[in-house]
Amino acid sequence: MEADRERAAIRRDALGIAAYAAAFGASFGAVSVASGLSVVQTCALSVVMFTGASQFAFVGVVGGGGSALAAIPAALLLGLRNTFYGVRMAGVLGVRGRRSALAAPLVIDETTAMAIARSTRQAQRYAFWVTGVSLFVLWNLGTLAGALGGSAVGDPETLGLDAAVPAAFLALLWPRLDDATNRAVAIGGATVATALVPFLPPGIPVLAAAPIALVAGLRGRAPRRAGE
Amino acid sequence: MIWTAVIAASVGCYLLKLAGLSLPESVLDRPDVHRVAALLPVALLAALVAVETFATDAGLGVDLKLAGITAAVFALLLRAPFLVVIVVAAATTAVLRAIT
Numbered sequence: 463m464e465a466d467r468e469r470a471a472i473r474r475d476a477l478g479i480a481a482y483a484a485a486f487g488a489s490f491g492a493v494s495v496a497s498g499l500s501v502v503q504t505c506a507l508s509v510v511m512f513t514g515a516s517q518f519a520f521v522g523v524v525g526g527g528g529s530a531l532a533a534i535p536a537a538l539l540l541g542l543r544n545t546f547y548g549v550r551m552a553g554v555l556g557v558r559g560r561r562s563a564l565a566a567p568l569v570i571d572e573t574t575a576m577a578i579a580r581s582t583r584q585a586q587r588y589a590f591w592v593t594g595v596s597l598f599v600l601w602n603l604g605t606l607a608g609a610l611g612g613s614a615v616g617d618p619e620t621l622g623l624d625a626a627v628p629a630a631f632l633a634l635l636w637p638r639l640d641d642a643t644n645r646a647v648a649i650g651g652a653t654v655a656t657a658l659v660p661f662l663p664p665g666i667p668v669l670a671a672a673p674i675a676l677v678a679g680l681r682g683r684a685p686r687r688a689g690e
Numbered sequence: 691m692i693w694t695a696v697i698a699a700s701v702g703c704y705l706l707k708l709a710g711l712s713l714p715e716s717v718l719d720r721p722d723v724h725r726v727a728a729l730l731p732v733a734l735l736a737a738l739v740a741v742e743t744f745a746t747d748a749g750l751g752v753d754l755k756l757a758g759i760t761a762a763v764f765a766l767l768l769r770a771p772f773l774v775v776i777v778v779a780a781a782t783t784a785v786l787r788a789i790t
Contacts, residue, residue, distance in 0.1 A: 478773040482780075503696050510700035513707075520699055530695035534702065541703035543738075546730045548710015553718050553727055557711065566708040571738060574731045622783030625758025628742040629779030631735050632762060633772050638732055647729050648736035655737030660749040667745075671737035672730060679726030 465584070472576070472589045479572050480596040482626050483514075484604035485618050490517055491608025492615040497525025501609040508605035512598060513570050515540040519664060539665035546672055547574040554586045568594030575634035643682050650674040754790070758783030 487508065494504040499521060507517050516537040523533035548569045554577055557565050568590065576589040608615045618624060638644045651671030658667040717723055743759050744750050762779040770778065 475772045478776060482776070499692060499696070503692060506696055507700060510697075511703045513703055516699070516703050520695075524692065524695075530692045533695050534699045537699040538702045538706065541706045543734050544703070544707045545710040546734055548707055549713055549718075549723075550710075550727045550731050552711045552713050553724065555711070562711045563708065566711050567704060569707040569711060571735065575735055578731050578735075620784065620787065622754075622758055622780035622785075622787065624742075625755045625762075625783035626776045626780040628739040628755070629759055629762035630772075630776050631742075632739045632759070633766060633775040635732065635735050635739070636766050644729070644732050647733045651733035651737040652740035656740045656744050656750065659741060659745045664745075667741055668734055668737045671733040675729035675733035676726050679729045680722050682725065 468580070468585050469588055472580070472585065473592055476576065476589070476593040476596050479576070479593060479630060480600040482618075482623050482630075483572070483597050484600040485621065485623055486514060486627075487601040487604025488608030488611070488615045489618045490514065490521070491605040491610075492612050493518070493525070493608075494521040494605075495609050495612055497521040499524065501606075504609040505602065505606055508602050510567075511537065511541075512567050512601065513541050513544060514601070515571075515665070536664075539663065539669075542665065543571075543668055543672075544569050546669075547571070550574060551577065551590065554583065555590060556587075565590075565594075568598065570594075570597075571631065572597055575631050579634040579637055581637075643678060647675055647678045650678075754783050754786045757786050 490508065491504055494507065494517075495501060499507075504521075507520065511517055511520070519540050520533045520537040523536045524530055548566070551565070551569050551574060552562075555562075555565055573590045573594045576593040577586040580586045580589050635648065639648060651674050654674060655667040655671050658670050662670075713723075718727065739759075743755055744752065746753065758779040758781075761782040762775050765775045765778045
């Protein structure tokens, strides 16, 4: 009964995320085509790359007149944090071999945040898959609509969606922040990353938070309520 | 040229995701690795929230996004449900942008 209610809540939250992801997908599609990529190339990025920050960075470099090959490291740098999410999700999902190849595309900010917001292994897995699949569908539909619609697509910023994204991650992180270790690591990560923004290319400041988790994890005790 | 870059970057991003998931169980089962893995998304997502709030094209800056995030924090302190928090953040920023 309780589990059913939690599942319903997870589906509702996942749809909320997927809804604004559709708007960003449309914005990505429009920006990508305006940057000189074809509709098919644009959709290929959303299907195969499927990690928003990397995609925007990729078309940003191409659109900025840079060599297309220079767009590769820009995308990879922003995609590197998914590797760290993968380390966490490996323990949550318990997938091996072919199934991990299937789960891998879905290892992104949103699915990880939705999973760690839950307290039981079952709910974490459910949150990962439901968020991943609904996001994948709507992100790609949004991309296609934006690529075809071009300039007819509105700016997500007029709807305040650029504030919705960090607010969503903050809300998903919130239940974890009643643990002192988590709170210290979160504040440390946020501070270090923000301080580095003016000096480093996009992607690296967020990665700079990883060593804080490393140091805290190696020195400290396990956080309570980690959902294990 | 663009296709080469699209494919290389996309496959690269996929492999980065797969690499994390493919850490062998013997490594994941170590208590210290376990603790670090639990803390990684906390550190990275908190960093992401901060960077998305304060990063602008010209480095660091404050715009109406911050008002939306601040409203979201109040909503969280009042124990508002997830979707309400998102709507509060977006609506606050959107309304302030419309009237300024």
